[in-house]
Amino acid sequence: MSRDETFGSHPDAAGGLPPARHARVLQLGLAVGALLVIGLALVAVGFGLHAWLTPPPAPRSPFGTGLMEAAPAATGIGAIILNVQSEFYQALIRAVQALKQDGAAFWTLLAIGFIYGIFHAAGPGHGKSVISGYIVASRQSLKRGLILSWAAAVLQALVAIVIVTALAVILKATAASISATARAIELTSFAVVVVVGLVVLWRKTGSFLAVLDRKRFAEAAPSHVHIPPPATLDRLHNWREMAGIVLAAGIRPCSGAIIILVFALAQGLFAAGLAATLAMAVGTALTTGALAALAVFMKSLALSIAGGRSRGPVVVAGLEVLAAAFVALTGVALLLGLWATGGS
Secondary structure, three states: OOHHHOOOOOOOOOOOOOHHHHHHHHHHHHHHHHHHHHHHHHHHHHHHHHHHEEOOOOOOOOOOOOOOOOOOEEOOHHHHHHHHHHHHHHHHHHHHHHHOOOOOHHHHHHHHHHHHHHHHHHOOOOHHHHHHHHHHHOOOOHHHHHHHHHHHHHHHHHHHHHHHHHHHHHOOOOHHHHHHHHHHHHHHHHHHHHHHHHHHHHHHHHHHHHHHHHHHHOOOOHHHOOOOOHHHHHHHHHHHHHHHHHHHHHOOOOHHHHHHHHHHHHOOOHHHHHHHHHHHHHHHHHHHHHHHHHHHHHHHHHHHHHOOOOOHHHHHHHHHHHHHHHHHHHHHHHHHHHHHOOOO
């Protein structure tokens, strides 16, 4: 089957454009429209919450390492989460110091790292937004959503470990060099979010038009319907996109992990810092996985509310287009936020 037969290839395709070009124009218009709708919705929410927004405090570290979140943090629940994270920074440092005197403090360090990971994933950040948005924008099961969450959390921990090991342990780099490297990776991560979001958006607009095309011609001219089901089209791309989502959500190192690794290295307890970082990854994966499960549930709920075999697929396909646009705009917002905070 040629790509031109995917949708819009019927004899009565509107306009004077060739079928393939007509389809691409429709697809591009739908993609731009989805971006505008989500963009306006985000702007409206931003203005509505402006009175309660405050810039996030820079993470405190004895070495000046770590990353600022690109998005602003709200007061209320957001401020509570940020305050808890700040307290955990200090608790982690105290646990490492105590470990030099008492080996039993190792388990305390792991517990604090695990709980910190839970709160960190619940606070400002892009991993949960990207994964949850992608799950809504694709036909992913709960199992795959959990796999994405765990893979991204593990990758995030490994990136922090590699940065500190390569720069601080092997190259004896300064804290400024570590932070600069982390910033460059952060920038790459946000750019990947934009690219993956746009790729998924383009495919989802095609799937949406295909659903409309099938609905329009299935009864009137069954012999003209040569469109594979959207689920079949999704399977052709799933693994590549899932890898891109894991990369986008997990390549940005956790600021807390970098801080504790550098501090543990300075105390001669680098192995303990590695263990604490992995414990953070477990906590992060649990929170992100819970949000992924919620996204799967909400999408199923939307399908059940839509109801009906004829209307349900169209509603879900439209929801997937909007979710893909949300992922793309999340990356754009993060890039702008990083630029606004002085990131390079």
